[in-house]
Amino acid sequence: MKKQIITTLLFAAGFALAEEQTANVTVEQEGAVVAANVAPAKPWYEEDRLFPRYESMVDSGIMPFLYFDSIYAANVDGGIETGDNFTAQTYAGVDLDLEKLIGWDSTIMKISMVNRQGNGIAGDVGGIYDPMCINGGPEGQVTWLYQFWLEKKFGDDWAVKLGRTSMDEDFANDDLYRYSLSTAINGPIRSMMLESPQIFSFPLALWGGRVKYSPNERHQFQLGAYQINDTIWSDYVPGTDWSINSGDGVTFMAQYDWTPEMMERPSRLYLGIADSVYEYTDFDGGTTDNLFRLYGHFDFEVIDRLSLFCFGAYTPQDETAKVPLQISGGANWKGLIPGREDDRTMLFATYGKISDAYGQYVTMGDVDAEMVYELGHRVQIIPSFYIQPSVQYIVDPGGGTNGDIDNALVLGAWIGASF
Secondary structure, three states: OHHHHHHHHHHHHHHHHHHHHHHHHHHHHHHHHHHHHOOOOOOHHHOOOOOOOOHHHHHHOEEEEEEEEEEEEEEEEEEOOOEEEEEEEEEEEEEEEHHHHHOOOOEEEEEEEEEEEOOOOHHHHOOOOOOOOOOOOOOOEEEEEEEEEEEEEEOOOEEEEEEEEOHHHOOOOOHHHHHOOOOOOOOOOHHHOOOOOOOOOOOOOEEEEEEEEOOOOOEEEEEEEEEEOOHHHOOOOOOOOOOOOOOOEEEEEEEEEEOOEEOOEEEEEEEEEEEEEEEEEOOOOOEEEEEEEEEEEEEEEEEOOEEEEEEEEEOOOOOOOOOOEEEEEEEEEEOOOOOOOOOEEEEEEEEEEOOHHHHHHHHOOOOOEEEEEEEEEEEEEEOOEEEEEEEEEEEOHHHHEOEOOEEEEEEEEEEEEEO
């Protein structure tokens, strides 16, 4: 009897031990499966942002961002006088998916601010284009409440955006422009912002909106209307002055985008118009109630990772427009240097024809054009940080409006980080 009891207990203990081992194996196997399905976290230096976006925030529709940029540049020869300066910019905000947050179907919102400091060296060079695309304005430092807008999509084809924004978010701009230190290239077509502005660019915003129609992935049509005035160019630019005054005007914009594949390579063509209904003061003291301009752009990837582009704008109203004709072009080559696949090498050139009427007003004589050449190389240290040395050569700064001054040589560097 005792023998049977002992045998039974040993059998039960062995079964329990075997079951526990089987369970442990199962748990280990399940853990291995889970571990295999979870991608290992990237080290910080492989992330495109130094501060991670937490999944819980993204899932809830809240996506904060922060960028810091700084430019150092020196006019080492020519121009009005030699000089150097340092400018910096902080751009921060949040993208909100209102469908996830409060159930507004296909609606997004953007809120942002920009702080800039430093005056740049435009006064040292004496040209019509600023060699430093970051500038703190007359006071050397300024903070704007920049974007504050809503965008609602209707089906797959239509989208409407309304709020405080700048025209270059949707019109007269391309990502290829953003690699230049000079305002001759960087931002929207600069001739549309000089002396008698028709459009505003980052980080200047006024009330406006646009309707976008995209019937397919190749074609897109946009119509926009934006507040226009001269207040934004004054020394006091609060960013929170959201008033619309009786003397303000409206810039109407229309643009067609075509993004075909040519010879099995990506390309982009856009054509647009800007028609500003506003009382501009002409150079001879008269007034103009309407300023109309045509503009266009074309880019093409000629070989893998090498894109060529050109753009321009023209208006016949040289009695009002400081630069009635601007033509720019460039090349952007990603990975030109072996082993540096994420670096970019850039070459830019701009021709800006000075208005004869403006020349008569300023110098009582003939004026010509300013030409800007720029060569740069962006070293992508890590995905979230880069440094970009640059050299600019400015031919006939001011196009004769500042007298007979020598061609200018500007050396500079741009650093940028995303957080």
